[in-house]
Amino acid sequence: MLRQQPLWAAGSSSLSLSAARLARLLVHLVVLAASMPFAVATYGTLSDESLARIPTAGADFDIHNGKLLAPILIPRVPGTPGSRAVQQHFVRFFQEQLPAWEIEWHNSSAKTPATGDQLIPFANLIFRRDPPWAAPGDVARLTLAAHYDTLYQPEGFIGATDSAAPCAMLMHVARSIDAGLTAKWEAMKAAGEAGNGLEEERGVQIMLLDGEEAWVKWTATDSLYGSRALAEAWESTPYAPLSTFSNPLGSISLFVLLDLLGARSPNVPSYFQTTHWAYQRMASLEKRMRKLRLLASEATKQFLPESGKAMSQFARGFVEDDHVPFMARGVEILHVIPHPFPSVWHTMADTAGNLDIPTVDDWAKIVTAFTAEWMDLDGMLPSIPAQHEVRETAKTEL
Numbered sequence: 001m002l003r004q005q006p007l008w009a010a011g012s013s014s015l016s017l018s019a020a021r022l023a024r025l026l027v028h029l030v031v032l033a034a035s036m037p038f039a040v041a042t043y044g045t046l047s048d049e050s051l052a053r054i055p056t057a058g059a060d061f062d063i064h065n066g067k068l069l070a071p072i073l074i075p076r077v078p079g080t081p082g083s084r085a086v087q088q089h090f091v092r093f094f095q096e097q098l099p100a101w102e103i104e105w106h107n108s109s110a111k112t113p114a115t116g117d118q119l120i121p122f123a124n125l126i127f128r129r130d131p132p133w134a135a136p137g138d139v140a141r142l143t144l145a146a147h148y149d150t151l152y153q154p155e156g157f158i159g160a161t162d163s164a165a166p167c168a169m170l171m172h173v174a175r176s177i178d179a180g181l182t183a184k185w186e187a188m189k190a191a192g193e194a195g196n197g198l199e200e201e202r203g204v205q206i207m208l209l210d211g212e213e214a215w216v217k218w219t220a221t222d223s224l225y226g227s228r229a230l231a232e233a234w235e236s237t238p239y240a241p242l243s244t245f246s247n248p249l250g251s252i253s254l255f256v257l258l259d260l261l262g263a264r265s266p267n268v269p270s271y272f273q274t275t276h277w278a279y280q281r282m283a284s285l286e287k288r289m290r291k292l293r294l295l296a297s298e299a300t301k302q303f304l305p306e307s308g309k310a311m312s313q314f315a316r317g318f319v320e321d322d323h324v325p326f327m328a329r330g331v332e333i334l335h336v337i338p339h340p341f342p343s344v345w346h347t348m349a350d351t352a353g354n355l356d357i358p359t360v361d362d363w364a365k366i367v368t369a370f371t372a373e374w375m376d377l378d379g380m381l382p383s384i385p386a387q388h389e390v391r392e393t394a395k396t397e398l
């Protein structure tokens with residue numbers, strides 16, 4: 001991501017609210033809370049036992065030969081062979097390891113200020129798993145996103161935190177919840193609860209977005225090429241009449257955007273008041289996993305330290321990133337991006353060697369836990385030895 005707006009400046013006036021205005025504001029917030037489905041999280045909590053079943057990515061996050069991360073650690077400028085190689089890496093992973101996930105390409109093209117009249121291709125990849133009985137327009141989807149493209153300049157820029165590592169984290173999330181989703185939906189079918197209309201249909205989708213970076217200088221038109229095209233396309237692609245949602249944009253229950261993750265000791269603020277409850281859920285999972293000694297990084301404080309943030313502390317400033325075209329169309333956003341940015345940001349030092357792998361692994365586990373909790377997978381996750389370790393062993397023996 002590129003442009004960082006002043007975060008707290010816009011909110012400074014809120015500190016000097018008069019008592020009467022504050023009271024009115026509070027009344028307004030209560031009314032808002034009552035009318036907003038997002039203000040009340042209705043799903044259960046993951047048990048300690050389930051948290052212990054969240055797998056680590058282990059050797060798959062090795063920067064030299066790790067199966068998930070290493071293939072992404074190359075320059076990925078849109079339209080170049082590096083970009084295509086990484087797209088194939090994502091697609092092959094889902095095709096081979098997670099065949100139940102639907103794969104959708106969203107292609108667009110645009111001119112950039114760096115490349116004159118040439119049309120540059122941008123390809124977003126969406127990987128989706130819905131309840132098998134549900135019509136596409138009836139599923140509310142937790143949407144996890146990261147961008148995979150890299151800066152055009154400086155040449156050879158790797159973008160390990162920006163955002164190779166977040167992409168690898170999301171691949172790990174998908175494979176870590178896959179068996180749990182199958183188990184949950186099988187159990188619902190067996191109990192006659194499949195598609196009975198009593199509960200909201202919940203799915204999950206992972207978006208690996210292209211063209212986030214500016215080619216010359218960050219502006220409204222030189223940035224977010226992929227996400228702008230996708231949000232626009234989805235808004236104008238209606239679902240069948242009488243569907244729960246009018247279009248794929250409306251089916252996004254929460255847009256969780258990961259960016260600039262993978263450096264040691266990140267500080268991720270809570271940016272948005274309307275999704276602060278979701279931030280708190282993720283922060284609570286982080287806290288519990290640390291207490292249960294399930295995380296590996298040596299953190300002196302939480303990655304997500306702002307659970308106790310007061311409503312009056314939320315400012316209007318935010319970091320411009322792939323969520324912007326979605327947020328502008330009313331989608332709820334949880335932006336998981338550190339402030340300050342990693343010190344290597346947009347330099348040639350944003351390399352594999354400067355990632356803190358225990359931090360990368362911990363983020364993958366925290367986001368997996370958040371997703372598993374959201375999808376109500378308590379009691380549905382397989383025990384750890386039944387997952388990748390066994391598969392790895394079996395493969396090695398062949």
Ligand SMILES: [Zn+2]
Nearest residue numbers: 001002162213
């Ligand atoms: Zn960037």
